[in-house]
Amino acid sequence: MEYLVVVAAVVVLVFLVHANLERGVARRALPVLLAAFAVRMAVHVLVMRSGVIEYGGDNLGYEIRAMQIVEYWKSNGFQFVTSEDISTLSFVAVPCQVFAIIVYLCGGPAPLACTAVVALLACALCIVMYKFARLVGADDRASFLLLVVTAFMPAFLLHTSDTYKDGFNAFLVVTSIGLGTSIARRFDMRRLLMLVPLLWALWYVRPYMVFMCAVPLILGLMGLKKVFSLRGLFVSTVLLVSALLVFGGVYESTPVEVIQQQLEMGQAENVRSANGDGGSGVVFEDGGNPWSTLDAKLLYTVLSPFPWTQGGQMLQLGKIDVLIWYFLLYHAVRGARRLWCHDRVALLVLLSFVIPGTIVYATTMANMGLIFRQRIPIVMVTSVFAAVAWTKNPGDREQPVAEVVSRV
Template identity: 60%
Template sequence: MEYVIVVTLTALCVLMVHASLDTREANRVLPVVLAAFFVRLIVHVLVMRSGVIGYGGDNHTYQTRALEVAAYWNREGFRFVTSDQIGSLYSVEVPCNLFGAVVYLVGGPAPLACTAVVALIACGLCVVMYRVARLIGADEPAAFRLLIFVAFLPAFLVHTSDTFKDGINAFLVVACLGLVASNVRRFDVGKLLMLVPLLWALWHVRPYMVFMCGLPLIFGLSSIKRRLSVRGLVVSTVLLAVVLALLEGAGGNSPFSMMQEQLDHGQSAVARNANADGGSGVLFEDSGNAWGAFGPKLLYTLLAPFPWMSGSLALQLGKIDTFFWYYLVYSAVRGARRLWSYDRTLLFVLVLFIIPSTIAYATTMANVGLIFRQRIPIVLVTSLLAAIAWTRTEQGGQRLPSRSAPIRERMDVFRK
């Protein structure tokens, strides 16, 4: 049964590509996406579960929780299981329920099939990245280059080759920002409706990321308010209220108090000292203040692991990913300058996620391995700006379309 699920998900991967892109683009993208899918299964078997690099922890934890979810369904019937039913699911209900569904179908542990689910989501993210890049002004070669880059970026590849939640989190973040950017281009209430389940799911994967996506969302809506009718503004307000109501019902505390609680915990000296234990831990001379030594913390958040750092094999391999990340940052700065020249609103949508997220992570910085994983969404969103820098006109120049230029139907990421 486990192999049947893998084959079914492979077929879904093919359908996803053809449903998301036109025929010409799909024929070009599909081989890359399928390669990315199967490479993740291979890495899962030969690297992650073989103990070659000795990396992991959360992946085994989520697999165990998935078994608990499946056992709960066998006893109580099928429903979305929250921390109210199984306390250990705190804030990661969606991944555990998703993996639990696979375990339930198989009738026991199914690490390969669960990894196939994660691989499918990773491939979906690659397609979303391609379309968002096209939306914000990247040409087709640049968007395709970005797709290849993301598909095989080492950190993203490793954390979507097993039952980690990082790939699910990254998909939800980029999808939300893509919808916001698409609404800036052309407002559609349907896109706001699509945001509701995405934000709800993100709340049950990594809650504080909802607030990180909230700033671009609010800015995106405010930037188009003059083009909205009174009816549109009312609908938008109601939909945002629905999102807050859903989040309010997600637990006993309000969303804002829960975010503050998570931030206080992550910034606490106890949590940072605990995270600093291990081969990749880092302690700063901040006198216990999360905002102390902010400059060094920011450098570690953005640029670690540094070439001279010693540590585990996983950390050494992480330096390869960091080398690519340095190149992305350089390209993103160039891309941001270009995007500023023809669509500053879209630039601010991306920057309002990148900068606050980086600052928030810097105040909790205590472990290179942990921050290496946490910044994956920041890396992906930054790489969208890099795609702008890679864009050329047909004549090989660097001129990009003006904001007033018409956007072709297929360039709008979520118009359909």
């Protein structure tokens, strides 16, 4: 049954490519994405589960939680299980629920099948990145290059080659920001409604990311220079707040309290100390204040691991990813300058996610290996700027990413 799930994932991938990309683009993108899917499955078998490297642990924890959900279903019937039902599901209910469905279908542990779903999500995100870049003014050549770079970015590839939640988080965040950018350019109630299930799912993956995605959307709507912008802002705010109040019921606290608790937990001195254990740990002389020495923390958050850094095997592999990131970051600055001249609303939406997100992550900075993984959504959104810089024909835009979401 596991192999049938893998085959089904490939079939869905082929459908997504042809349904969301023009014929010529689909013809070029399909081999790339099939290769990206195959590489992830190979890395899963030959690297992640072979013992070649010692990395991870939370991926195995998600599989255990998925098995617990299946047992809960057998006793209480099929339903969406939250932390009120199984306490260990806090902040990871959606990924574990997806894995539980696969485990249930396969009749037992199914890491290969679960990874196939994660790999499919990663490839779907590559399509979203292409559409996102086209939306903000990148031409076909630049957008396709971004698709290829995204598909094989080492950090993203590694964390979508097993049962991690990073692929879920990246897909939901980038798609939400893409839809928000589209709405900021032209208000569309259908796209706004599509944001509700995306943000709902994101709430059960990383709750604080819901707020980080909601802010760019609201700011983008405020930047609209149309008569109905205030109406759009009001409607979107009501919907987003309602979604948080309704779907935030998984936790005993209010949504704002949940975010505050997450932030305080990540900034706690004992947590940062624990995260700093190992070869890639970093200690800052901040006197226990997470907001102190913020300049040094930002430097590490954005640019580490540095080429000269000593550390373990995974840290050395991370240097390949960070060199690609340096390249993207350089071109992202050029792309941001171009957007400043041609599309300040899109620039506002993207920066209102990238800058606050980077600062918040900097206050929890304690481990270069961990931040290398956490900043994946920030790297993705920033990379859209790079595609704008690579563009030879600015203004050759394509319509929004909403079609991808509706078919995933």
